[in-house]
Amino acid sequence: MNIAIAGASGRMGRMLIEAVLNDPDAALAGALDRAGSPQLGEDAGAFLGRHTGVTLTDDVERVMADADCLIDFTRPEGTMAHIEAALRHGTKLVIGTTGMTEAQQDVVRAASEKIGIMFAANMSVGVNVTLKLLEFAARYFSTGYDIEIIEAHHRHKVDAPSGTALAMGEAIAGALGRDLKDCAVYGRHGVTGERDPSTIGFSAIRGGDIVGDHTVLFAGTGERIEITHKSASRVSYAQGALRAARFLAAHGAGLYDMQDVLGLR
Template identity: 40%
Template sequence: MIKLSISGAQGRMGQAVLHLAAQDADVTIVEAIDRKKEVLDSGREIVTTHDGDADVLIDFTTPEAFRLRLAECVKHKTAFLSGTTGLSSKDFAALDKAAKTIPVMHAGNYSLGVTLLCELVAHACRVVGHYDIEIVEMHHNRKVDAPSGTANMLLKSACDALGWDPAKAAVHGRQGHTGPRGQKEIGIHALRGGDVFGDHSVIFAGQGERIELTHKAANRDTFAAGAIKAAKFLFSRKPGRYTVRDVLLEG
């Protein structure tokens, strides 16, 4: 049985992972981490640091907490899986460094459907990459960062297929007299409202036709289930940087 630690256990994603993990015979929760140490009505104890007992730590927190948990996982040789968004280039460099000693995985979205969408976007770019490409995402009104990690995943998939630099291609919204659309740009538009779990569309607009590839999540369970599946994949792997695509290809 795989021992899991959940960081961000009091958050929406953490709660979803805890709920699904409790129904999975292949895993057991040995640690629940959040900002405040307490004992819940259910009897589960919330701690504030990782003690090294788990096989895999699943992190859905903030960039600040992400950095603390990653350092603790390196110290205790615990596999590290994160879905935290809003990370900096230094954070990704820290992941690469950690991957030399422990297995790590980071994704803006652990839904296998979104992973498939990224593959479809890459394929579409190889066929109709000369079309104008726009990415539109919508989330609930409590999401604190934009664009979403998933939108950035889709941007990277498109740019990798086209041989473009995501930092140069991305145009975050448009306002005022912007002039004609550039040939090597991908617009990214973030919508916020209501209780939307996550809608993502990639639009390929050509002359006389438009192709739209869309994924819509009905609840957080699809993300939580994907994270647990990815944790099972990461368990007992050699040190290295892994992706959700690796999980998808393994089946």
């Protein structure tokens, strides 16, 4: 499968390039970077000391024309532009971008009527199995337990709560028959009053080089249960993205997530 990578000079972009280069079933078809990036024109494998013949470019049209699938872990505004180009070229998309508005998510949903899109806040197999565990736990801790989600990421992350934390909240709220928009509480300050037992709380920590830690706390009377996932490396995200690309190769237009890719639906 001919795979292109967006955000190719970033931390996640480089991890994805390395994963594609090491996969015998994939070929690196393009490496997109932002206009004005000092890395434009460099070989995509330079950071590994490898010559690939693929150079970093900001020419979206050229990359889309050569790729079967684009893997995009960039920012919402970049992803919106990539979707427009993907629609023109019929290129499938694996999207791991977080921090999208509802309107931007509507754009993703509309595009999936014409091309195959796998859209997930986190592509780690471990995280997606954890989401299923949370659905199961939430049904049994639906009364008498307060639910809090605590996440920690590196100092460079620009959105909060993380997309993974929100996905966990959605999984729990869905299992409880609630709408996360109505029951989420994002941080607390000052005199807040007693905790509403129907709410799901979120707390975000930013610091250092933390790749991604997520803990869901079910706090009852006399006991508490914690379900935690910790990422030590972005490798799991890259491998999950490649797995998603293989899934899309066998599927047509539609909006999919990692639950579909892993058969957990």
